[in-house]
Each structure stands twice: as C-alpha cells, then as structure tokens.
Amino acid sequence: MSETGGRSNQLRRTRKDLLQAAARLTRQGRNPSLEEVAEEAMVSRATAYRHFPDVNALIVEASLDIDTPQAEQLFADGAEDPLTRMERVDAALETMIRDNEVALRLMMKHALERSVKPPADAAVPIRQNRRSPLIEAALAPTRRQFRPAALKTLSRALAMVVGTEAMLALKDVLQLDETEARRVRRWAIRALIDAARKPGAAA
DSSP states (O other): OOOHHHHHHHHHHHHHHHHHHHHHHHHHHHHOOOHHHHHHOOOHHHHHHHHHHSSHHHHHHHHHHHSSOOHHHHHTTTOOOOOOOOOOOHHHHHHHHHHHHHHHHHHHHHHHHHHHOOSSSSTSSSSSOOOHHHHHHHHGGGGSSSOOHHHHHHHHHHHHHHHHHHHHHHIIIOOHHHHHHHHHHHHHHHHHHHHHSSSTTTT
16 A cells, blocks of 8 residues: 555544544533544544534534444345445435435535635545445445446446435435435436446446
C-alpha cells in the first residue's frame, strides 16, 4: 500500500472512530462537546476539528451512522443473485433515508459547505462513504460474473443511483413520489448490472 493510500485509510478510520464515539455518548443520554467526543475517540481536539467543523455536524452524522443498514443483516439468508442483493441495499437505504431525511439534508448542507472551503489537508474526507461497503457486499458472491474493470465501474455507477443524492434528484428535482422514485432506481440498478455482464464491458 502506498504512503498516500495508507494515510487516506487512516483518516477514514479516524473519522469513523469519531462518529462511533459520538454515537456512544449520545446513546448514554449525553449532549457531548467536540472535545468530549475527541477524548472518547482517543484523538486530539485538533484532529476532531480537522474532520468536523463543529459538534452539531458530528452529532447529526453520528445519528445517521447508527441507522445505516449492515451487510450481515441484509444478506443473512445467503441469497447470491446480485440484482436481489442490490434491491435489498436500495430498500434498506430508502427506509433509512425516509426515517432520517432532515438529518441527511443537514449532513449534505455541512458537506457542501466544507466542499466550498475544504480542509487544509486535502486527504481529510469531507463525508463518510457508507454505501460503497454495502454495494461491494451485495456484489461479492458474484464477482466472477464480471470482468474486474466492469465490476469496479459497476460498483461506482451503482453508488450514483442509491443513497441520499439519488433521493434529492428524484424527489427535489424530478418531483417523483416514493413509488415512482423506487421504480426508476430499480430500473437503473437492473440496467447497470446487465450492462456490466456484457462481453467487453468497461474494458
């Protein structure tokens, strides 16, 4: 692993540690400061501020981290069809988004504000990537059905059609109701999987 890649992974782990620490403290009924979360995560106050502009942004995102579905729960029955598994990911994220829409919009607000004035350290992630691990888990049993390049492109393309940004485009821009938005997402998921299976896909 390159030095740059190792640092990026460490920064992502630190950000995750801060979110988990905030979640633990809030589950205890506390309203922690950013300094208290940093202490719980065993990182410095300065490190916490590199990842989050203030405690409100951290607490909002921590609540989402708690509600994000886990792969082991979605795929406990051992189903292997990639379309079935991706539809489960989509359904779980749809429920999570519906139950946390206000918090998700606030998280997007914070992320957009940081993207305009990003951290001095460009390696510090602006937001957490929760969907890619779910997508990778959904596709894992059938990796051999796809060429490596096609699988990589498929994973990235699927990340564009599930999750918060898809909800914003379908609901706010296209003004679709929940049923029609779901139909459009499922059509896109199927189309992307079918495209990735074609000979020469993403060659």
